[in-house]
Amino acid sequence: MIDLPGPITTWFAERGWRLRRHQAEMIAAARRGDDALLVAATGAGKTLAGFLASIAELIEKPDFDGLHTLYISPLKALAVDVQRNLLEPIQDMGLDIRVETRTGDTPSNRKARQRTQPPQMLLTTPESLSLLLSYPEAEAMFAGLRTIIVDEIHAFAPTKRGDLLSLAMARLQALSPQLRRVALTATVRDPDGFRGWLSSDGDYEGVTLVEGEPGAKANIRILLPEDRVPWSGHSGRYAARQVMEEIAAHKLTLVFCNTRGLAELIFQDLWAENDGNLPIAVHHGSLSVEARRKVEGAMARGDLRGLVCTASLDLGVDWGDVDLVVQMGAPKGSSRLLQRIGRANHRLDEASEAIIVPGNRFEYLEARAALDAVAEGELDPDIWRSGGLDVLAQHVMAVACAAPFSADDLYREVRTAAPYALLTRETFDAVLHFVESGGYALRAYDKYRRITRGGDGLWRISHPRFAAQHRLNAGIIVDAPVLDVRFRNGRKLGTVEEYFASTLRPGDSFSFAGVPLEVVGVKDADLLVKATAKPARIPTYVGARMPLTTNLSRRVRHFLHEPDAWQRFPQDVREWLQMQRLRSVLPAPDELLVETFPRDDRHYMIAYSFEGWNAHQSLGMLITRRMETQGLSPLGFVSNDYALACYSLKPVTDPRPLFSADILEDELVEWIQTSALLKRAFREVAVIGGLIERHIPGKRKTGRQVTFSTDLIYDVLRKYEPDHMLLNAAWEDAKGKLTDIGRLADLLERAPSTMVHQRLDRISPLAVPIMVLIGRESVASGTVEDEILAEAERLAAEAMRPG
Amino acid sequence: MVPLSFAGQDLIPLPDGALWWPARRALLLADLHLEKASWFAAHGQMLPPYDSLKTLQDLAVLVDRHAAGEVWCLGDSFHDKAGSDRLSRDARALLLDLTARTEWTWITGNHDPMATTGRVWGGRVMVEAGIGGLLLRHEAEASETRPELSGHFHPKLRLRGRGRGVSRRCFVVSDRKIILPAFGALTGGLDAAAPPIMRAMGPGAANAIIPTAEKLLSFPLAA
Structure with missing residues (x-):
């Protein structure tokens, strides 16, 4: 004892x-x-x-x-x-x-x-x-x-x-x-x-x-109104009435949504079904701090019955007496599901109660997979990465601001930090040179150094104002450029991304914080709004989508191949899979099924690759480019977490060359380097690394405060100094975080030996959930900017045509 | 290349942001902002020291491609007064070569009172110029009734399509005025429909024009 x-x-x-x-x-x-x-x-x-x-x-x-x-x-x-x-x-x-x-x-x-x-x-x-x-x-x-x-x-x-x-x-x-x-x-x-x-x-x-002691097993079920699962969608909106009934039957329900936009939509749907006028609210990362604190306070006091939220509540919200957690749409990973469920009931000896509402049939399979994974205690893999050089640069500057330092000592110290255990001295020196004067081969800025090495061999800041600048700009979270959403009396509701705001004109309406708002105008960094009764659009957010984890993906593939497992599924899911087996094939877990079929003068190719939306988006860009080169006249592609669909004027007769692994060597690298993904990653490393400042003393803090276009800096740097440390740092980020290159690479390496090509005369049952996305979320083949601009011009012309 | 008919002249907006006037074999550009990066470096933000070289190389490509005889820079050619002293050796050589082989005119802007520039770099310095019935100046004057070409505002158009945003330099055009986009490699931009631009354009319909390889895209701007 x-x-x-x-x-x-x-x-x-x-x-x-x-x-x-x-x-x-x-x-x-x-x-x-x-x-x-x-x-x-x-x-x-x-x-x-x-x-x-x-x-x-x-x-x-x-x-x-x-x-x-x-x-x-x-x-x-x-x-x-x-x-x-x-x-x-x-x-x-x-x-x-x-x-x-x-x-x-x-x-x-x-x-x-x-x-x-x-x-x-x-x-x-x-x-x-x-x-x-x-x-x-x-x-x-x-x-x-x-x-x-x-x-x-x-x-x-x-x-x-x-x-x-x-x-x-x-x-x-x-x-x-x-x-x-x-x-x-x-x-x-x-x-x-x-x-x-x-x-x-x-x-x-x-x-x-x-x-710690293990808690009681969670009590999780899948909610299916009338025991049916829709063909398409990914939000579970169809179940709003049933979710509202669950809220009414519990003390406090958390309704988790996978994106902020969905949270706004689901909140509206629930509100429409809220006959009993129960106090429900919405909480997500774009709402103002005050709005979030208000909701959190109401929750802590027990004034709320339901809260629609996003990952903004994933962490450490240990207040409020939550007794039910609802996950709208697929959970995407077993660890995340468990942590969300853990928000319900903080007493270890009682089982937490949770409900999953799958959005479509694949999501049903995914939800079932997540339940099995939770039951078996299988968690998502933890993905480790090496430390960012932009973060190291920020740290080096912080150290310099505090006191003079020796490069040798700091190098030894940094290597004791686990993410930097393998940092070479050469890379460390490159970071030091970057902090000193930008790290350029052309030593143009020697007279402007931010830190200098003295006769004693120690590095120190060359002017106190660099310390002030550092403290103002340090930080790790780089937001997309945003506008504040405000009423005309100045009250701030939160923020919307600049690109969304740029699509709004005075008189347009959108839903935010659960309230329909009408745009009055834009003033400086503010989007001025007033309350309205007009039907409203939902803001779009650039935020990255959470991909399906590899372990859930593996489980879903196994389901397809094991008819014995189908007994647990609702009847329409069973029929869907049985019909697929009859009309096409159900791939074995290690097989890549590719179906091709004609429909309405077009030809479709569907690859069931199960590697997650991010990887499929990258793959779609690359495959349609290859189809272009082969003269197949691709018209576009769509993807979800489970499959990729490409459509073209001419049929794909042999998909193998389209999926060959050499895509990784040339086209992928070239595509990423010119893509918006890498530019966004570059913006982040440029800000974190301290190349550019986001805050100027005395000015308001918004994402717009970045005073110049990092895209332009990126282009100049790539042309004149392609080996610059920041470009490498951006590349590392983009590779790991944004495009799931690893999963894409695995897929393409397996593709030649595992591909099963099915030529069909019409659409297969398995293809329906992805086919319905076409038209709704259309991305045409070359997403070159010129095409987007030309399309926008056509739309504008059409809208502006008199009579 | 698609010409734009303006005040009786055919002018061709180029995708790079320059305006090509075939009849005079003249290239018009605005807001080069040379040595913008080094100005920021002196203030602690170490932007890549290659912006002047990039801007001048892009310009040299245009001069060669079109066999331009005249180059008109519509002001703010250097980012700041001292910018001229900071040009790298390569950029200096390139600039001297360009002003020697073309008829080069520096129109002065608000960033660069350029009394000495002409002496150092060649070319002539003017506050305004009237050529071929067109008035060239740095900043548009709303009350100006003559056809006018200017720069200063760095107009740019932002659009959203297919789930992503596109932002592009653009020309702002009415039947009496053209505002050119900034040509400098690191120059940012102001939304083409922003009030200062709309005020400078004065009354009348204005369009944002974006040249692409095949055609001129035209977007009406709400006044």
């Missing part, structure tokens, strides 16, 4: 609670001085488990002076959670421990005071920590730091925010060698990967693994 200070044992005893096993193990690890990773389901007293050892230490050393524990959360809205999980226990134990938060919203006088007189516990975000490290006071402030606690590590370790945090931890370890690292995570597939990430020396075995 762990020996704990009196106030803690009394606190547990008064509540009739016992110290849970994982909490005891966390304290034991702390007493040994070991780093520790806690893997536990939501609601297992996880946050407190992270803090208990620090609380005990501060009880034992009441006169500990300075910062003892740093807590890092991916969320800015720490206050509510922390109140419940930390401040209340401390207060109830009657302890005098000083706890403060620090985020972008903290007043600047308090921030300044925190640097010289830090609290004993500081709760902050990776970005705010990185900024703190850029101040000269950092050395003194962190010299005595004992513990860093990283919460929800699963959510950001493999991202750029994780890179930034990992670098910051390396810096902290150098400032305070006795620092102990602790992390908390939801259930993950690869705990050792996270232990390695957390480790200060690359040895995962040095990080104690503590596993």
Whole structure:
């Protein structure tokens, strides 16, 4: 039994609670001085488990002076959670421990005071920590730091925010060698990967693994009104009435949607069915902070019955008495589904209740696959990547702003951060040169250096204003350019992306925050609106779509080939698959089925590749280009997570050459380099790396603040310095994140040996869900900009034609 | 190449953003903004130091392709007063070559009071010019009644189609005025329908014109 200070044992005893096993193990690890990773389901007293050892230490050393524990959360809205999980226990134990938060919203006088007189516990975000490290006071402030606690590590370790945090931890370890690292995570597939990430020396075995008690199995069902699944769609909108009935039958329901646009649509649908006028609301990342806080507050007070939300609620919302989670559309991954379900019911001994509403027949199969995966405890693979060079550049600048540094020492230190363990000295020096003067081969900017190496061999910033600029611009999240949505009285509702706004004219209406709005006009960076009764469009968001994970994709393929599994399916899904077997074939799990058939003077080719929408979009561009070269006159393609459909004036007689692996060598590289994907990635690395600034002192902060077109910079750089560090960084990003190149490559490599080509005289049952997308989401063959412009001109001419 | 009939002249808007006047064998360009990148570098943003070279190389290609005899730069040729001193060696050589083999005119703009430019780089310097019945100046004057060609605003058209956005430099054209897009490699843009442009165009219908390889695309701009 762990020996704990009196106030803690009394606190547990008064509540009739016992110290849970994982909490005891966390304290034991702390007493040994070991780093520790806690893997536990939501609601297992996880946050407190992270803090208990620090609380005990501060009880034992009441006169500990300075910062003892740093807590890092991916969320800015720490206050509510922390109140419940930390401040209340401390207060109830009657302890005098000083706890403060620090985020972008903290007043600047308090921030300044925190640097010289830090609290004993500081709760902050990776970005705010990185900024703190850029101040000269950092050395003194962190010299005595004992513990860093990283919460929800699963959510950001493999991202750029994780890179930034990992670098910051390396810096902290150098400032305070006795620092102990602790992390908390939801259930993950690869705990050792996270232990390695957390480790200060690359040895995962040095990080104690503590596993929480497993919660009760979730009670998940698939909702099918009248036991039927639609042919098409991907939102589950048809089930609005049934979802509303479920909301009425529960205390508080979270309705998760896969995109912001869908959340707006579903909210409208539910509202239309809300005969009982139940209080329901919508929550997503484009709404203003105030609007989101208001909804969160209403939820915490128990004033809401239903909340339609997106990934914006995926993380750490541990307030509100949620007793049902509804997933609209397919879940796309088993881990995400589990984490969302974990939002319902925080008591471990009770089963969480959840409902999935599949949008179409493939999504039904996917939902079934996700349920099986959850039942078998199979989680999505954790995908690790090496650290971004843009993030490293930002970190190097932060270090320079705090104090002069030696390049040799910093290189050694950076390599102790797991994402940068394999960083070569050559690449590090390139990053240093980039921070110094842009990293160009042509040394045109030597007189404008931001950092310079002194006679003592140390690098330092060449002017204090560069430190001010850095602190203003640092950060990892680069938003698409946006406009604020405001009423004429100035009240802000949130933001819409600039490209969506540019399609609106005064008098147009769109739905936002669940309210139909009419456009009054655009003023500076504001889209002025008023409430309206007109029917409204839904905003479009550029945000990347979550692809189907590989494990769910594998399970769906197996379903197709195993008629025994169909007994569980509703009748119309069974008939659909039986008819497909009769009319065409059902591919074996390792086969690539390609069907070709004519219809209405056109010829169609459908490839059932199951590699996710992102990979299929890339493939569609490449295949239609090859069809063009072969003279097949392609007209366009559409894709979903499961299949790709190309249509043309002439038939594809042999699909094999279209899918040959050499596509990867030439066309793919060429296509990506000229594509919008890479330009978007470049914009992000240019901002994060500090090449361009998004904020100018005294100006309002919006995505538009980027003062010049990064596309133009990209074009110039690609022409004159194609090996520039930032282009490589953008390429790495685009490759991994945006186009699922790996999955595409696997698919094309397998294609020649696994392809089964079915020539049909008419459309097959399996083809219907993708065929109905044609026309609705049409992308013509060459998506060259000229064509889009010409099409826009034709439409404008048509609309403007008098009479 | 599709000509645009303007004030009795055939003018050809080129996809690169220049205006080609076949009858005079003249190329007209606005807002080169040479050395914009190095101006930002001096202020801490290390943009690629190749913008002047890119702009001048693009211009040289046009001069060669059309065998241009005259080049008219409609102002803001350098990003700032000192820009002229910062040109790289390659860019200098190219600029001197261009002004030597064409009849080159610098119209002065708000960014570059160019008293000395002509002496250093060749060509002549004018505040405004009237040629072939057309008035050339840097910034359009709304009250101007004569046919006028100008720059200054960097007009650009943003559109959305097939699920993605397209943004392109454009000409803004009415029956009395043409505003040219910026030619400089790193020059951004202002929405063609933005109020300052509409005010400068004065009364009357205006269109945004985007030249593509096959045709001129024309988009009516709401006044």
